[in-house]
Amino acid sequence: MYGLTEFLKSNSRSIPKQIATKCEGREHNWSQFEDRVSKLASALKKLGIQDGERAAILALNSDRYLEYYYAVWWAGGAVVPLNVRWSVGENAYSLNDSGAKVLFIDKAFASMIDPLQRDIEGLETIIFMDDDAPDGVIQYEELIASHQRCPDAERSGRDLAGLYYTGGTTGFPKGVMLSHEAIWYNCMAGSGLFDFGADDTYLHAAPMFHLADGGLSGTATANGLCHVFVPAFEPVAVMNALAEYQVTHAVLVPTMWDMIINHPDFDKNSFRTVQSAMYGASPMPEGLLRQILEQLPNVALVQGYGQTEMAPVITALAAGYHSKKGMEDGLLASAGRAVLGAEVRICDEDGNDLPNGEVGEIVARSPGSMLGYWGMPEATAATLNDGWVKTGDGAYRDDKGFIFIVDRMKDMIVTGGENVFSSEVENVISTHPDVAAVAVIGIPSKQWGEEVHAIIIPAEGKEPTLEEITAHLEDRVANYKRPRSMTLRDDPFPLSGAGKVLKRELRAPFWDGQDRQVS
């Protein structure tokens, strides 16, 4: 029970002839998909991948990425999906740290094969996921063709399913250990947020290494959806894929939404078959959200909030609240309510529950809670206690159970002794018509310690002034939260692999040579 291969076997049993994956002209039904997975698993077992041994992957989105996940689980191993934005050094770190014996890699990362092969001692086998494998590297399709099916290892429950590296923006990545049960639970919880039909199709638009996609990907498999793919996010490619494959469900992070909705070739008709789409992984500026709702009134939007340590979903704002009434009730600024089976506490620094309305740290527990950080007992003990995960996110809860996230604790700006949560200010600025995107950071101030600074990407042909922005904020946020200075910027914001704005990089030029003290 709670084994991730159960979903696959169920599909192969109940809907064997329905299409499982469509990618670059390849098409496999669930029976064929299981067959390929089982043969690839045979090969992996020979390569030592069983009993929780790790097989990593560094690749763009494709049907083979999905096969990789299930083949590793079928063999009894654990997946290690690597961040596609990482440098060779970061990849090498995670491969070494995880002790992966096998690495799947595709042609987009071919140039990394040599250095990785050279630097990583434990890495015994590299599997090349495209044609024309370089010397010394095994070709993916040949591996499948040369092996027979094997029985499912039937790993389940608290067995290790994968190491999901996180925290790359704040130092060394940590390998979050997720069990079969944790991801299984996420598939259940995610499923409760959507209405899936027998002929639905899921588009992998966000990178498959990340749980923003990985979470709903499992839900899609569990519900027997057809999986389709874009190799990497690009607004026009996504719109084309939505239309070509008659996609019904997708996940897009806020920056992706921004790039689509504000693209000169934005075509709402490409969303014609899309019933439901999830957003999450970073704060959604309310102005952008209203824009999406206006442009795509027939798409049921669902917000997911979570983190890798929770596999990942913790709360969700259901589609029903993305409505006129939801707006009036102020719920668009909320991350929604705890998903079923997740317990959410709002705690003070000593771990005591705070009453509704007070801001504290979100501490969550569910069957999705991580097993811990790989090889880091101290970091684990600091974060995980009896299944309860300290998220590091600051939030309050209203009396109907809606959670309002005010910011990452560590991103908080402290100005003149007052706490300012960036996302609150960003939300309001984003509703100004001349603003395309905004990031609010703290910059050094002799007088206040930090002062609030806004970096704004203006809307096409606009040039908002600090006075205009400040006037817009009047009556909306307290004076101390309003930016004291402002930068206009044309380039897009630097993003992490998960699509989060890299605030650290935005702050760097202001803080050059100075310590930023946040307490």
Added chain:
Amino acid sequence: MYGLTEFLKSNSRSIPKQIATKCEGREHNWSQFEDRVSKLASALKKLGIQDGERAAILALNSDRYLEYYYAVWWAGGAVVPLNVRWSVGENAYSLNDSGAKVLFIDKAFASMIDPLQRDIEGLETIIFMDDDAPDGVIQYEELIASHQRCPDAERSGRDLAGLYYTGGTTGFPKGVMLSHEAIWYNCMAGSGLFDFGADDTYLHAAPMFHLADGGLSGTATANGLCHVFVPAFEPVAVMNALAEYQVTHAVLVPTMWDMIINHPDFDKNSFRTVQSAMYGASPMPEGLLRQILEQLPNVALVQGYGQTEMAPVITALAAGYHSKKGMEDGLLASAGRAVLGAEVRICDEDGNDLPNGEVGEIVARSPGSMLGYWGMPEATAATLNDGWVKTGDGAYRDDKGFIFIVDRMKDMIVTGGENVFSSEVENVISTHPDVAAVAVIGIPSKQWGEEVHAIIIPAEGKEPTLEEITAHLEDRVANYKRPRSMTLRDDPFPLSGAGKVLKRELRAPFWDGQDRQVS
């Protein structure tokens, strides 16, 4: 994890001021509800209810019935909800069999207190759920008032949560052992079928001892709905409750739907606030279903198919298929697809998987699978294997994964939502001196779906009447199990090669031209 009190504690933490229950003028919010449950649990612990010890209940629907469930779990005990239609003899059997130390009983069953107290040795305490408790019986509210809160026992996972008695082919009801995890999973799976809002209200219309209500009741708690109640099903009372409490969700078995829709005072306006309603527990005649869809086009109907041994849900026909297209596709006759996390196989007699389209027995597995039958290792071994439950229901699956139930493999009659095992009734009838042989079958009934019919071969020179047979059954089996009609027969019964009575042949003349739909 997977503990049923988690849902309650989550509500008390996140929505303490929202109303949990409304009943006969009483109203408690989730904070008060938890408080009452915790105090009642203190009392139960003193009465020996902890570590899986059993506390039974025989009562009509009320807020206190819901408190009973959570108090027993909070104390660490296991619930034993008794069938309100049972005779004293059947209740005594289940109380003895379960070894219940405590019995909750309300005024509707006051007349049973004396005989049960007299006959059942292990029954130490009776708790009276209304005012004016008889002598020697503890009063419910006094028990709460006289105890302090205690900590939750935090039972979870595979810990026993309850014994749910179900009709027995052997003639005696079997106690289905369900774990916390099994019911927890059912709450998750059920939740995926509905779209719950923060202000929704669930009506307990079906009896609370039965998992048709019990399953969705847990889902309602898990989603923080307000619970409201009718003591027992009565069409006008249900319609009044729907309107008075602005009910959004309910479960009604097909006979209840029939009695409402065809009631002379049927008022569709009473369903004004109902968003979604589930039906199940017995076959829904397609004509009735179409009638409901026509009369109540704004109610999203969901069909659930399951059985107690699966806690109970196995498959569901989602609201979206209760549509014109669903009708055209013939899906209204389907029990839907496996709910998320449930694996469903269609097997031949040797347990091999059959291809789609072929009729075999439904064999299902999920975290909802029972732990076994209480004290019946042989019956358990015959039904449960590695989590897989043989349902006794015959069905086929189409290529989109929809299950069509065609027959009960077990010799069972479903009349008005209640299961009647033929052999139990046959066993008792066969003890009548005028009866040489008897076969009990289900024949079509507009009101009940099926009704119980007895075919009797009389003893030499005898001619028993329906009245005599019914009188013989009184005090021995519940009223709903007694035959409503009877045929006398001289010829021996048609037998299979193995010497089994060929019930199919006996049924044929009654069902000529009619499908026997079992769901």
